[in-house]
Amino acid sequence: MITFSEQSMQLQEALEAFMAAHVFPNEHVYHEQVAAMDNRFGLVPIMESLREKAKAEGLWNLFIPPKLSEWSDHGGLSNFDYAPLAEIMGRVIWSPEVFNCNAPNTGNMEVFMKYGTPEQQERWLKPMLAGDMAAAYAMTEPQVASSDATNVELSIVRDGDEWVLNGRKWFITSAMYERTGVFIVMGKSDPNNASRHLQQSQVLVPDGTPGLIKVRPLTTLGYDDAPQGHAEIRFEDVRVPAENVLLGEGRGFEIAQGRLGPGRMHHCMRLIGAGQRTLEMACQRVTERETFGKPLAQHQSVREDIADCFSDIEMARLLVLKTCAKMDQVGAQEAKDMIAAAKISVPRMMQQVIDKCMQMFGAGGLTEDFPMAEFFNYARWCRQADGPDQVHQMALGRQLIKRYTE
Amino acid sequence: MITFSEQSMQLQEALEAFMAAHVFPNEHVYHEQVAAMDNRFGLVPIMESLREKAKAEGLWNLFIPPKLSEWSDHGGLSNFDYAPLAEIMGRVIWSPEVFNCNAPNTGNMEVFMKYGTPEQQERWLKPMLAGDMAAAYAMTEPQVASSDATNVELSIVRDGDEWVLNGRKWFITSAMYERTGVFIVMGKSDPNNASRHLQQSQVLVPDGTPGLIKVRPLTTLGYDDAPQGHAEIRFEDVRVPAENVLLGEGRGFEIAQGRLGPGRMHHCMRLIGAGQRTLEMACQRVTERETFGKPLAQHQSVREDIADCFSDIEMARLLVLKTCAKMDQVGAQEAKDMIAAAKISVPRMMQQVIDKCMQMFGAGGLTEDFPMAEFFNYARWCRQADGPDQVHQMALGRQLIKRYTE
Amino acid sequence: MITFSEQSMQLQEALEAFMAAHVFPNEHVYHEQVAAMDNRFGLVPIMESLREKAKAEGLWNLFIPPKLSEWSDHGGLSNFDYAPLAEIMGRVIWSPEVFNCNAPNTGNMEVFMKYGTPEQQERWLKPMLAGDMAAAYAMTEPQVASSDATNVELSIVRDGDEWVLNGRKWFITSAMYERTGVFIVMGKSDPNNASRHLQQSQVLVPDGTPGLIKVRPLTTLGYDDAPQGHAEIRFEDVRVPAENVLLGEGRGFEIAQGRLGPGRMHHCMRLIGAGQRTLEMACQRVTERETFGKPLAQHQSVREDIADCFSDIEMARLLVLKTCAKMDQVGAQEAKDMIAAAKISVPRMMQQVIDKCMQMFGAGGLTEDFPMAEFFNYARWCRQADGPDQVHQMALGRQLIKRYTE
C-alpha cells in the first residue's frame, strides 16, 4: 500500500547508515557539550562537524519539495517521500539540524523561497540553504491567544522609508541561537482594516538591529532546548527599511497560512520516530529487568502496553503518510482536514505512548540518561505549538459538520 | 497513497447505489419484520428479496479472494480491494447478508474451499455459495476460556465408522437460523496427544442430527441479533460418519488458525463503516438540535468530539487497509502482527467513537430509532469475539519484544 | 471519617440479610418470569411477593428524608444515611422496587409530598406509599433537547374548567407498567410569558384518560427494561380538570428543579452498588478461569484492572457520600456543584469499571447469565438521563469559573 520512490528509499538507507555511524554514537556527547558551553546558545562543536559530514554526503535540505526544487540539489522530495526521512531524524531529538532540516528553519526557508524577493533570497535564503545561517519566526505573543493569528498585537508602523516595530513575542525558537541572522516578524500594520485578514504584515529584522531585545530563554517542562531554545524577545522602536516587508504590506496573514502545512507534518513525523524509538528501547529494557521473580517482558500488562503502543504508532504513521500524500496531490489548503486530524492526534498519541513506555524504565525513564523524557517534552510542547489542539479540533469539527450536512 | 483496483472501485460504486436504492430505505422495515415474526430465527421476507436482487446484480460473494477465485464469478478480490466494500456494507448492520458476505458464513465457506473434500464442497459449499444455505461454526465453550483454543473440551470419540460428539458450545452464530444446514464443530479427538496443537479435530454435523440440541438464544447487551443470533447448543451422543471430519483427524487447531485472519478484518471494516455512518449522522443531528440558545453544532466540545471521531475513524481505516495489503502480500500468518494490532484497536476505537456520538443524540441515541446503539453492541461484542483484546495484546506484545531484541 | 447513624446501620444489616435471603436467590427467577409473561409490562409474581415481605419487615419507603418524615414510619433518613441502602439495592437491578424505592416513583412521591394538595395526596400519594400504585413522570420530548427544560413543547391550554394537553413524550419510565395510575406531565401553559421559567406547568393525567396514547416501548442498548420500560406516549386533546395542575399554573419549571437532586444521587448510589458487585464477581471469576497455563488472577493486567476498578468505585462512592452530606446540610440548590460533579463522574466511571470487568468474563459477560451487561446499560443510560453529561459539565464549569474569579 505504501510505496516510496526509489530516491526516498535510497535516502532512507543512507540516512539510517549516517545515524548509526555518526549520530547515535554521539547522542550523549551533544548534551555534554551543550552542558559544558559557557553560552548555552552558542554553536555545539559536534553539531558543526556532523553538519559538514551530512552536507558532504548529500543528506542536506531534504525537506525541499519538488515545486521548489530549483533550490535543491536533489530535485525535490514530495511530502510523502520526505516523511520517512523525518521519522528517522526524529529518533534523536537534535539530529534534524544535522541535515539542515530542523524547525523553524525549514519553514523559514520555504517562506523565503515562496515569498522572498531575489534580493531577500540572496541575502537570507542562500546562506540558510548553505547552512551558514538560521532564522527565527516571531509570531506568538504572551498577552494574546496567538493561535488566532488575527489577535497578534505587535505594531508595525510606516515611518518614511522605514517600518517601526514595537511589541513583545515569545516562544521564538532560535532567537538566542548564535547561528540566527534574521527574524521574520508578524505584526499589525493596518489594525483598522475592515478585513481582519489584511491587517497584518511580516517584516524582516536582522539580528543585531537596535531595539531588538532578547529578554530571556523560556523552558517547557524544565527544558530550555538550548541552543535553539524558546526565547522571549521585545521590539522597542526597531527600525528596518521599507523593502524588508515580505510579499507586501497587509499580506502577513496570507504568509502565515501558507507556511504551516508541511511544518506540522514534519513535527508529527519526527514525533513518530521518537515514539518508535522509545518503543524499541522499552522492548529492550523489559527483557533486562526483573521484578518479583520474572522479567518485566513476561508481565501481561507490559505486553499489553507494548502492543497498544505499536498499534498507536502505526496508526499515527499512516495518518501522517496519507496526509502527506493528500498535500502532495491537492495542496495544503485542500488537505487541511487531514492536516488538522494529524496535528491533533499524533502529538497526543505520542505523548501517551512515551508516557506508557517511561513507566517501564522506572525512575530512570524520566532522566537525561534516556531520550524519552525529552521526547515527552517534545510531544507535549507540540500540542501547544501552532495553536493548542482545541483550536484545530474546532476548525476540523466545523468543516466536517459542514461536509456531512451539505 | 491508497489506490483500489478498477474492479473494486466499480463495485464500490455499484454497492453504494444498491445500498441507497434498496437497503437504506428498508432499514427499519427489516427490524419491523423481525419483530413481527413468530419465529425470530426464521427467514426475513425483505432479506430474501434483497438477496435475490443483489445476486442478480453480481454483488455476491465479494469476499472471495483471488487464490480461491475458482469459486467466484468475479475472479477474486484481494483483502485490500474488498475492504472498502465491507465498510460500505457495515453502514447497515444487517446488510452483509444481503450480499452473502456475512460472518460466520464467509469464514465457513473459506474453510470448505480450503479444507473440504470434493464431496463436502458439493454438499455444503455449493449451496452456501448459491445462498441457499448457511453454516454455523461451533468453537466457544461456556466452561473454558476458549480464546486459548487448546482449552476446548467438547469430546470427539471415534466409534467404528462414526464420530461421537459430547459437549457444550455457546455464542454459536446462526445456530438457530432457519437457513443453517450444517455445523462445523471443534472438539478434542485426542486429548492425550503430546502436542497440544494436535489434540483437536473439526467435524461436520448436519442440522437436525439427533442429539444436537439448541438450548437457547443468548443476548449481548440486550440484543439477540435475531435471526442470526448467538445460541447455546449441546451435543449429546451426536453421531456423524467418519468422513465428516474436516481435513483430517488432529488438524482442528490448524483449521482454526487458518480461518481467522480475513474474518477479523471483515469485522473491523464493517465496524469502520458503522463508525463512519454514526459520525455522519451526528454531524446532521447537531445542526438540527438547539440547547441553551444555539445549535449543538456551535458548541466547542461537540466540534472537538467530531474532530476526534473523524481522526480515529481515519486511523482505524488506514490500519485495516495496511493490514489487508500485508495479508495480500505475505499471507495472514506473516501479517499476524498487523492483524492483532487492528483486532485490538479498531473495535475499541469504534466503541469510543460511537459512544461519543451517541451523546449528541440525547436519549434517542440509545434506542432502536437510530442504528448506533446496535453498532455500539457490535463493537463491544467484537472485543470479545475470537478472544478478548487482552489475548491478542499478549501475543502481539510478546512478538514485538522478540522482534526488537533480536 | 464516614459514620452512619445507628438506624442506617441497622437498616443496612437488615437489607443485606433480606437481599441474601430473598433477592439474590431469585435474581434469575425474576427475569424468567418477565420473559414468560404475555404482557411484558404486567405485574411480575416474584416481585409482588417480595414486596409484601419487604413491607412486612419495615424495609419500605426508605428514601423518605427527615423533613418529609410525616409520610414515613421510620422517621426519615438523611440522604447520607440512605446512600448505603441504595447502594445495596443497586446490586440487583430490579430490587429497588421491592422496597418501594425505585425511580421514578421516589421522585414522584416526593413531588406529591412537597407540592400536592391534600386531595392530590389522598388520591395519589397514599396508594403509592402503600405500594398499590405507581406514577410516571412525563418530561422528555423526542423533538427537542429536553435537558434544557425550557425547550419542552407539549401544549397545555386552559379550556373552561379543564386543561387540554397535546404533544409527544418519550423515555417515560413506567408508562406502560400495569401498576401505573397517574402521569405527571410537564408542558407549556404560557409559551409567551416573558420569563422562560414561568411558561411551564405540570398537570396530573390519570392513566386511562382518553387521548393518552401509549405509542410503543423503547429500548436502550437492546433492553426494554420491562415491565417498567421507557415508553413513547402521545397526548391528543387529553382533558383533565383544572384542579389537576400541580402547585399552580406556571410553576412547572420550579417543580422540575425541586425534584432532581436526590434522584440523581439515588441513581449514582445504585450504580456504585452495581459496580461493586461486578468487581466482586470479577474477582471470583478470575480465580476460576485459566488461560495459557495460569489462572486469570495471576495475569498482571487483570490485577491492574481490578486495582483501578476498586479505586474508582471507592472515589465515586466518596463523592456521592459527600454530596449527600452537603445536600443534607444546605439543601440541593446549594449543593448543586457537588450534585453535578457526581452526576457527571459516577455513571461514566461505573460504565468504565463494568466495561473492564466484562472483559474478564469472556463472551459470557455480555449475556443475561451475569448481571453486568444490564448494569452496563444502566450506567450508559444514566449518562443521558436528566440531561447528557455535557449539560451538567457546562453548568458546573460556568459555576466554578465564577467562583474562582470572584
Next chain:
Amino acid sequence: MITFSEQSMQLQEALEAFMAAHVFPNEHVYHEQVAAMDNRFGLVPIMESLREKAKAEGLWNLFIPPKLSEWSDHGGLSNFDYAPLAEIMGRVIWSPEVFNCNAPNTGNMEVFMKYGTPEQQERWLKPMLAGDMAAAYAMTEPQVASSDATNVELSIVRDGDEWVLNGRKWFITSAMYERTGVFIVMGKSDPNNASRHLQQSQVLVPDGTPGLIKVRPLTTLGYDDAPQGHAEIRFEDVRVPAENVLLGEGRGFEIAQGRLGPGRMHHCMRLIGAGQRTLEMACQRVTERETFGKPLAQHQSVREDIADCFSDIEMARLLVLKTCAKMDQVGAQEAKDMIAAAKISVPRMMQQVIDKCMQMFGAGGLTEDFPMAEFFNYARWCRQADGPDQVHQMALGRQLIKRYTE
C-alpha cells in the same frame, strides 16, 4: 462528613495566612535566587528567612503524628488532620520545606523517632527537628528494579567494628543539598539469608565520609529540582562504625516497610493542592483570554474540562482523606489497600488535571512563568517514586482478589 479537629482548622487558617503573606509573594523570588546561585545545591536566602518565620509562628514539624508527639510542640496531628495542611503547602512547590515538612526529611525524621537509638536521635534527629540539618534516604539503585526492595544490591559488609559499603544509588533526594548531614543507606548485609526479607540492613553514613561520592544531579523531565535535587551517588569502600546500623542488622526491609505509608499520602495531598491551585488559576485565565471572538470561559469544552478537573480533584481528595482516617484508626499496614489505591490514582489523576489545564494557558502553561509545569513534573515523577504504579496495582489487585474470594 469531613470534620477536622479544632487544632487542624486553626492551623489551616494560620497556614493559609502565612502562605498569603509570605510564600505566594515570593514564589518567583525563590526561583530567581536558585537560578542566581553559584552552587545550585546551596541554601536559598529566601528559604532561610521564611523558615525562621514559620518556626517562630509554630507552623513547624506539623507532620508529626500523635503517637510520636513527644518530638513535637503541637501534641501530634493525625494523618487526617495533617492532610489539609499538606494540601495547602502543595500549592507552592517549594513551600513544604518552609515548614520543615518536606520529603524525604519527614520520613527520615520518622525513621529516627521510631527506630533510632537515643544517641542517634541526639546526633541526627534533634538537629533535623530544629531545622538545622537534612538527611537523605538512599534506596533506589540504577541497575535493579528497586520497587522490589529485595532487589537492592549495595553491599554492606561487616569488617571488625565497622560496616563497609560498596554500591551505587540514584534518585537520592537532597544528596547534594548543603543542609544534608547524613545518609540513611539501604543495602544487603546478608545476601545469603534464606529469608529474602532479612538480607537487608540500613546504615547511617555521615555526609563527608570518605568514599561517599556524589556523582551527578539527575533531572526528571528537565527539572533538576535544585537545591534538593535527585542525585546519583556512589559508595566506594565507605566505612562507618558498627553502631551506625539502624534498628539492627537484617532489619532494613522492616524499616523500609514502616517508613512508607504516611509519606505516600503526603505526596498525594501536596499534589491535590497543586491540582487545585492549577484549576483555580485556569478559571482565572479563561476569563482573561479571548479566541475567535469570545472569552475561553464561554467555550463549552473549556467548561467541560474545568468541571471534570473539579470532580477529579474532589474525588482524589476524598480518597486520600479516607485513607488517612483509616491509617489513623488501624495503622498503615492494615490500611495498605487504601494507601495503594491513593498512590495509584492520585498522581495519575493530578497529571491529567494539570495536563488539561495547561492547555488553557497556551504555550505559557509549559513555562516557568506559571507553577503548573513544575506541578506536572511532580505528578509524573510521583508515578515512579516508591515504585511505579504497576507495582502497587499488582499488590492491590492480588489483595482484592483474595478478599472477594474468601
